[in-house]
Amino acid sequence: xSDAMEMIERVEPRFVKFGAPGEIVEGVLVGIKRIxxxxxxxxxxxxxxxxxxxxxxxxxxxxxxxxxxxxGHKIVVRYEGLDTNVSRNxxxxxxxxxxxxxxxxxxxxAALNLGITDxxxxx
Amino acid sequence: xxxxxxxxxxxxxxxxxxxxxxTRRTRVPKAHVTREAGASRREAAPxxxxxxxxxxxxxxxxxxxxxEKEIRVEQWAIKKVIGGSIHKIWQDYExxxxxxxxxxxxxxxxxxxxxxxxxxxxxxxLRGCQAQWIGYRAACCTASTRPVAVPVGxxxxxxxxxxxxxxxxxxxxxxxxxxxxxxxxLITLTVPNKQSIRxxxxxxxxxxxRQFIAQHKDWILGGVYSLETTYNRTEKSWHIHVHVLADVxxxxxxxxxxxxxxxxxxxxxxxxxxxxxxxWVRLWxxxxxxxxxxxxxxxxxxxxxxxxxxxxxxxRTSRLKEFVCGKYRPIEGLSADEMRARTExxxxxxxxxxxxxxxxxxxxxxxxxxxxxxxxxxxxLPEAIEPFMNxxxxxxxxxxxxxxxxxxxxxxxxxDPEHFEDWGEMKCACGKNSWERMGxxxxxxxEMRADGRWFLKRHIQPNCRGTVPRPTIxxxxxEPEEMEEEPCPMQWR
Numbered sequence: 001x002s003d004a005m006e007m008i009e010r011v012e013p014r015f016v017k018f019g020a021p022g023e024i025v026e027g028v029l030v031g032i033k034r035i036x037x038x039x040x041x042x043x044x045x046x047x048x049x050x051x052x053x054x055x056x057x058x059x060x061x062x063x064x065x066x067x068x069x070x071x072g073h074k075i076v077v078r079y080e081g082l083d084t085n086v087s088r089n090x091x092x093x094x095x096x097x098x099x100x101x102x103x104x105x106x107x108x109x110a111a112l113n114l115g116i117t118d119x120x121x122x123x
Numbered sequence: 124x125x126x127x128x129x130x131x132x133x134x135x136x137x138x139x140x141x142x143x144x145x146t147r148r149t150r151v152p153k154a155h156v157t158r159e160a161g162a163s164r165r166e167a168a169p170x171x172x173x174x175x176x177x178x179x180x181x182x183x184x185x186x187x188x189x190x191e192k193e194i195r196v197e198q199w200a201i202k203k204v205i206g207g208s209i210h211k212i213w214q215d216y217e218x219x220x221x222x223x224x225x226x227x228x229x230x231x232x233x234x235x236x237x238x239x240x241x242x243x244x245x246x247x248x249l250r251g252c253q254a255q256w257i258g259y260r261a262a263c264c265t266a267s268t269r270p271v272a273v274p275v276g277x278x279x280x281x282x283x284x285x286x287x288x289x290x291x292x293x294x295x296x297x298x299x300x301x302x303x304x305x306x307x308x309l310i311t312l313t314v315p316n317k318q319s320i321r322x323x324x325x326x327x328x329x330x331x332x333r334q335f336i337a338q339h340k341d342w343i344l345g346g347v348y349s350l351e352t353t354y355n356r357t358e359k360s361w362h363i364h365v366h367v368l369a370d371v372x373x374x375x376x377x378x379x380x381x382x383x384x385x386x387x388x389x390x391x392x393x394x395x396x397x398x399x400x401x402x403w404v405r406l407w408x409x410x411x412x413x414x415x416x417x418x419x420x421x422x423x424x425x426x427x428x429x430x431x432x433x434x435x436x437x438x439r440t441s442r443l444k445e446f447v448c449g450k451y452r453p454i455e456g457l458s459a460d461e462m463r464a465r466t467e468x469x470x471x472x473x474x475x476x477x478x479x480x481x482x483x484x485x486x487x488x489x490x491x492x493x494x495x496x497x498x499x500x501x502x503x504l505p506e507a508i509e510p511f512m513n514x515x516x517x518x519x520x521x522x523x524x525x526x527x528x529x530x531x532x533x534x535x536x537x538x539d540p541e542h543f544e545d546w547g548e549m550k551c552a553c554g555k556n557s558w559e560r561m562g563x564x565x566x567x568x569x570e571m572r573a574d575g576r577w578f579l580k581r582h583i584q585p586n587c588r589g590t591v592p593r594p595t596i597x598x599x600x601x602e603p604e605e606m607e608e609e610p611c612p613m614q615w616r
Binding site for chain 2: 032034039040041043058060061062063064065066067068069074076087089090095097098099100101102103105
């Protein structure tokens with residue numbers, strides 16, 4: 001390995017598990033992946049915040065609020081706590097506040113978008 | 124809303140409520156675009172996103188990405204859970220048998236023994252579902268068409284594999300019947316939750332639904348209804364309700380149409396809905412009398428209208444919520460006694476019903492047939508599985524009526540040569556589609572293609588007669604001839 005070459009260590013994304021109400025995660029949405037947890041399908045989101053990456057799993061409300069078309073946009077997710085009025089299999093719903101930037105921040109990530117949008121049409 | 128790093132952010136609103144299959148989502152109102160004088164009309168041009176990809180949520184996208192394999196894995200997982208619950212019920216009864224025997228209670232032990240045997244049979248039935256497959260080869264072009272496999276199902280009421288197949292077949296038939304409908308409407312009728320369910324409850328409920336349909340036969344021409352049961356885990360109560368997919372003689376009124384009801388101007392749709400609710404309430408109690416027959420005297424019919432308006436007026440004065448600032452909110456300033464009195468009146472005299480025109484035909488068909496797969500919601504609760512199975516044993520949960528009467532929807536999941544197409548488009552290479560049975564195969568001898576079709580594995584030759592040993596029928600076998608006992612050759616030494 002050459003001494004002149006500057007190397008950076010590639011670390012795996014930090015996994016965020018929302019525990020206490022008020023926790024905030026922010027960054028540019030660069031990945032949405034379908035995964036399997038104990039045989040059940042789940043969604044994993046990957047955020048990039050100035051080179052620091054973090055991932056978190058999608059809950060019902062997050063999956064409803066976020067869209068594949070949000071790839072490349074900056075998002076802010078704030079965990080608000082449990083909503084005991086709505087539950088499934090005895091598990092209360094987790095409540096989140098999600099904010100999305102109006103403009104695309106990372107065009108490369110936006111290009112990975114899963115569908116064709118108005119931006120893709122050149123006229 | 125706050126700005127982060129000079130970015131303009133927008134708050135993403137949560138859905139109004141968790142969505143249900145087959146129900147229409149509340150459409151997000153279109154933002155009003157204000158155009159300045161002289162501005163180009165291009166700004167107001169409709170979006171080119173005709174497929175609504177920009178509005179597709181991750182949840183919807185994820186659901187669309189589900190493969191047949193994933194669906195199969197989910198069904199197997201549910202089947203495993205249901206199997207575990209039934210196994211526990213069986214083991215509990217076995218334990219009771221042992222305890223009764225130890226205590227010398229012969230009569231009780233026999234009773235528990237019968238229950239244990241019943242649940243053991245159900246467990247075996249569920250366990251053996253799709254363990255064997257019947258192979259079919261193309262008789263016309265055997266060499267160029269891969270042999271297909273059709274599962275031998277268990278037809279257990281709770282089996283998710285069989286239920287999914289039954290549901291698919293029935294949905295296909297309902298969708299073809301939609302062509303006969305002029306004004307399809309989906310009506311949901313409910314009653315308050317019950318702490319326990321018995322078979323008689325379903326019979327009683329069906330009787331009331333039949334009466335309701337007969338009372339409105341001028342309006343409801345025909346259709347299909349299905350009884351659905353859900354279990355509330357928190358309150359440990361049962362909720363029996365019915366979904367009626369009906370063809371009605373006249374379309375539901377437009378949203379803007381208004382009419383006068385009990386001294387107040389209300390939407391015509393609301394008036395119809397209240398009338399249906401009142402008729403449903405009267406079928407379950409004696410407080411408001413019976414509905415007047417068609418040939419009743421004018422005075423009797425006027426009295427009927429008066430009773431209905433009286434019920435509407437009392438309902439208005441007994442309401443617990445009011446419409447304020449575009450939303451229903453609890454009425455403030457009510458005393459505890461007043462609140463209790465109003466709650467009691469509503470519990471006794473009001474029922475939740477839902478009436479909506481069908482716009483999504485596939486969704487409506489799914490809603491009606493949801494009862495088939497609904498049991499998965501309490502699959503992990505043996506204390507719920509047992510009463511449910513006892514209550515629905517032999518109960519008819521789906522029924523066609525009127526113009527749809529006689530159409531069979533809930534068919535067995537077994538292979539039926541007359542409905543070969545139920546297992547998908549069976550097409551051979553030459554197009555003649557002549558199939559002949561090969562034999563019975565084990566689960567390990569079949570495989571699923573990406574589109575969900577099942578085939579025999581490639582190593583199995585088309586002339587194979589099956590891998591499952593055929594049962595021997597002794598009566599048909601030639602009896603071995605009795606050999607005359609030959610004298611043992613002896614020899615002197």
